[in-house]
Amino acid sequence: xxxxxxxxxxxxxxxxxxxxxxxxxxxxxxxxxxxxxxxxxxxxxxxxxxxxxxxxxxxxxxxxxxxxxxxxxxxxxxxxxxxxxxxxxxxxxxxxxxxxxxxx
Numbered sequence: 095x096x097x098x099x100x101x102x103x104x105x106x107x108x109x110x111x112x113x114x115x116x117x118x119x120x121x122x123x124x125x126x127x128x129x130x131x132x133x134x135x136x137x138x139x140x141x142x143x144x145x146x147x148x149x150x151x152x153x154x155x156x157x158x159x160x161x162x163x164x165x166x167x168x169x170x171x172x173x174x175x176x177x178x179x180x181x182x183x184x185x186x187x188x189x190x191x192x193x194x195x196x197x198x
Contacts, residue, residue: 127170127181128159157184165195 130150142148158181160168170181187195 123162124164126161126164127172128161129172130156165192167192 130152132148132150134148155171157169158172159166160170160181160183167187168183169185169187170183173180173182
């Protein structure tokens with residue numbers, strides 16, 4: 095069974111058929127990880143320079159949000175392996191919550 099078929103197990107369209115997600119599996123998405131956010135006045139942004147630290151008001155070991163096309167679809171934790179940073183997915187946002195977020 096393909097991954098798309100596994101992901102659609104139990105799903106049906108209005109006509110009672112299972113959706114064919116294989117057609118959209120190659121659509122590119124922008125995936126990003128949000129470590130934190132901060133609002134700064136323009137004069138503070140203008141004074142930023144190499145080496146400055148911006149306080150994101152978030153604990154170093156706090157969960158990060160994983161976004162696809164700007165929408166949260168999972169949460170994870172930052173990991174380091176072989177001198178590189180990565181993100182371990184610890185929670186995938188339930189489909190109902192993802193759909194509700196599309197309206198906002």
